[in-house]
Amino acid sequence: MIESLLVANRGEIARRIIRTARQLGVRTIAVHSEADVDLPFVTEADEAVCVGPANPAQSYRNPAAILDAARSTGAAAIHPGYGFLSENADFARTVAASGLVWVGPGADAIAAMGDKINARNLMAAAGVPVAAGTADPAATVDAALEAAAAIGYPLMVKAAAGGGGMGMAVAADEAALRTEYDKVRAFAERMFGDGSVLIERYFPRVRHIEVQILGLADGRVVALGERECSVQRRNQKLAEESPSPALTPDLRAALLAAAVRAGAAVGYRNAGTVECLFVPDAAGAAGGEFFFLEMNTRLQVEHPVTELVYGVDLVAEQLRVASGLAPGFDPDALAPRGHAIELRVNAEDPKRFLPGPGVISAWTEPAGEGVRVDSGYALGTTVTPFYDSLLAKLIVHGADRAEALARARAAVAGFEVAGPKCNLPFFAELLNNPEFVGGDYDTGIVARMRAPQPK
Incomplete structure (x- = not known):
């Protein structure tokens, strides 16, 4: 069993991980933002490090700050919990390259499943049922309309790099598809840095x-x-x-x-x-x-x-x-x-x-x-x-x-x-x-x- 664990998260999931780690005799390190200094997970860990201000981009989503905390405390492993950096393949690779244990799937698996279109194609090849949809990103609204003609309405318009229920919209007809395609693409570029759009069959009752x-x-x-x-x-x-x-x-x-x-x-x-x-x-x-x-x-x-x-x-x-x-x-x-x-x-x-x-x-x-x-x-x-x-x-x-x-x-x-x-x-x-x-x-x-x- 690893000897020490840095929990790169906050709140209830940080407490949850810390509780089990301590039961296993693993030394725990909490990282926290300035806004979270008084929360229970900070005091319940064996050691705690402030990694930045309240803004998650400067603290919980800051790979450099997390890795600096791991090095300074002698952590052997990092558990990312959920959200924040948990599905960041680049961060997982960096953790492993730094000689630390990443408590999660390998970076290649994270990357493979992080793109919805790539994941769909992999699953279809593995014999896992997938709904009718595009095998490649719909690069333009015309491509989306062409896909819609083959799939049929209503449709789900999705950010291929999205997650957590974000970057999705339903289009019931061609006019709605034109509008929602532009909205989802703009949202995806802003939120995920990737404007790729997936068109997929929408089921009204699911x-x-x-x-x-x-x-x-x-x-x-x-x-x-x-x-x-x-x-x-x-x-x-x-x-x-x-x-x-x-x-x-x-x-x-x-x-x-x-x-x-x-x-x-x-x-x-x-x-x-x-x-x-x-x-x-x-x-x-x-x-x-x-x-x-x-x-x-x-x-x-x-x-x-x-x-x-x-x-x-x-x-x-x-x-x-x-x-x-x-x-x-x-x-x-x-x-x-x-x-x-x-x-x-x-x-x-x-x-x-x-x-x-x-x-x-x-x-x-x-x-x-x-x-x-x-x-x-x-x-x-x-x-x-x-x-x-x-x-x-x-x-x-x-x-x-x-x-x-x-x-x-x-x-x-x-x-x-x-x-x-x-x-x-x-x-x-x-x-x-x-x-x-x-x-x-x-x-x-x-x-x-x-x-x-x-x-």
Whole structure:
């Protein structure tokens, strides 16, 4: 096992990584911005280094500052968490070239899966289902229109280098495609430095289901079940659960096998997630088809639901793979137990989901059987406007989905946050929503919940 670990992240995921590393006897180093100096993850690490001002580009996204901190503290490895530099292939290469261990997949795998068009083509070649779309970037609006004629409307217009739900738009007809193409291309150039645009079939009713994979040190790739991630606002997840209530046993087996093929196709090592679109059959019919969406070459925000269902500490396994060690579980005896639900408690209002930072004047976390809270803040700390609005992740586990739902309702009722805005009231509503409770929902559920009601 590596002896020391620098965590190149902040908030709840930094605390999460530090907790497991310390349990394994690994010395931990936190890096933080000037704005985060008082957050719990800073004091919980064995050592902490300020790497710059609040602006992420000058701190958490600053490769030179992160590497300087690693050298000055004698860190043996770097764990990037999620976001920031976690899927930056150049940074992963630099870390390895500096003689440090990168706790994540190799830079080549990150690069291969970071471009949506390249990833689509690789997956198609590996026998993973992909939706109809362009095999090359649509370099002009005329090229996009030509692709649309072959694919058919409606279409999804995507930034090929995008991620996290950013750089996407739906075009229902030629006029909309002309408008959205220019918008997405400009956004992609501004945000990602790459204006490449992918045109892909859009499905009006779809579910977002992903598979947790782990590439082991011996070269094998294993799947640790799926997660349903269809509760979204602005293409970004709010709640996840495992297993998905949408899949039949045969579909689940096919999905997991496809995810393993996806990882094997790029020689994947460490933790990653194969995200898919699942298009259900007509209402009332069991079944449907799935298509590869993208691969996240890092640990996911929602990894705790997999941990609770499979009894595997994914951060510990990441560290074991990075250290060249065998897994801490039997890959041939993986079996899910029960049901888990995760709710992303954000500093945002529960109606329009607009962020609202502030000083936390009340903070009471729920407890009890099957309840877990991964938090980044505490009473008296300040939620600043510089970063993602995630305050904590509330995760519950039950013997079945009904028990998990009941525990989630009780946990939401027992979670008190005051000071910044908070979306806990939304989850109280979601957990009693007939669509969600029944399990027959899709990515449009939040929009339907927030649609104006007839007077």
